[in-house]
Amino acid sequence: MPEPARNTRAKSAGTPPDQRAARSRKGEETRLGLVRRARRMLRALAEAYPDAHCELDFNTPLELAVATILSAQCTDKRVNEVTPALFRRYPTAADYAGADRTELEEVIRSTGFYRNKTSSLMGLGAALVENHGGEVPANLEDLVKLPGIGRKTANVILGNAFGVPGITVDTHFGRLVRRWGWTDLEDAVKVEHAVGELIPRKEWTMLSHRVIFHGRRVCHSRKPACGACLLAKDCPSYGIGPTDHLEAAKLVRGPETPRLLELAGIVEEVPEKTVATQAAKEPVA
Template sequence: MATKAQWKKLYDDLYALYGDLCCPLDHVTPFRLLCSVMLSAQCRDDRVNEITKELFRVAPDPAAMAALEVSEIAEIIKACGLYRNKSENLSKTAKMLLDEFGGEVPRTMDELTRLPGIGRKSANVVLGNAFGIPGFPADTHVIRVLNRIGYVSTPDPVKIEAEVNAGTPPELWTNFSHLIIVHGRRVCHAGNRPECDRCPLTDRCRYFKEH
């Protein structure tokens, strides 16, 4: 397990590269971010942003989303992977928000993860980016980068989230996730394609030392 000093050094080095980052999913309300996060599974952020332009024109809030038939939602989001399941989840979530939360997106992990299609990673994205409540989303990029460096030795996102949270102050969690994700997308690519020659983390990287 990495020490607090090692986690802070990793954050500082990535921050020097990328600075303060924001969520790449276009949104102006917590509800729209929630929907975008639901759509982002197995779908690129840029495609989600294209899809939600039309979706939010038709259904900008829970009441409007709940009024649509699932088939209508599916037709709008069909360019998105797993669109049939996602259209059902969007409809169920909108109705649940109206029935149980007064039409508002809840602000706790327990409540968010009760919503259809929302797990811890998605809930952390909403908490951190919509409400400024500290959360560390551990997506596939985070899992890959941190395991390659050697700061974690597990593919379990919940365990990784817990290790990062134990090693870093809460005010860093949201941006730390953004920083690692961007580094994974730009430098530490999946498969056998990491661009180690462009990476400032090779001095501590287990993958680099072993390859």
């Protein structure tokens, strides 16, 4: 009598021993163990996203400050559609300070909450002209005093316009570092400090980009692609999303898809058509 065929799909969908071990560590991990695991994950993210970057288009610190203000409750894609005309019309802080409110509102209307954002942009321009010679300051203390600039926005500006390391705790970043067990804190400033104690300062800006990239491409809010994640062996939350390789692969999005599936060790299991389809999909906002 022939031997029954093995269910290889079921086997791949199970939880491998190293991933079960990762989950079991959640309640017993030492501080040193956490630091080592976080830095392993950092290295894996660097390999996966070597070209991660700020996805807002800008050429100057002022342009980045403006774009970041507009990005509140709006996708980066939409902001990038609006800013070329905006930057041409308002190239300096003085231009925002002296803008006609109705005209400025109309230019940025499609980014949402345009009245509040207009107030922030005009206030930002006035504050820069009055207190900083029309230039965006390159330090956190002065940045957070500006209209429309909170700590998250300030870190975006410092890290990407001035090369000053900073951790940007947005929705994706906070969700992922909590899933990874790097912290259980909810407050963004406390999350920033907790993660900063795990990761070398020189890595902070690129860490922010890479975590955000991973959140948009693999570790989604409602249905993370656990079975296609290169961080699975170090993730204590492995299994909250599909663990079947093929099902998970259909959740990965963006042009990095082939590389991500290769690094996860499953690219040979996934049909080429599926890889191409997912690579053509835009990462989630």
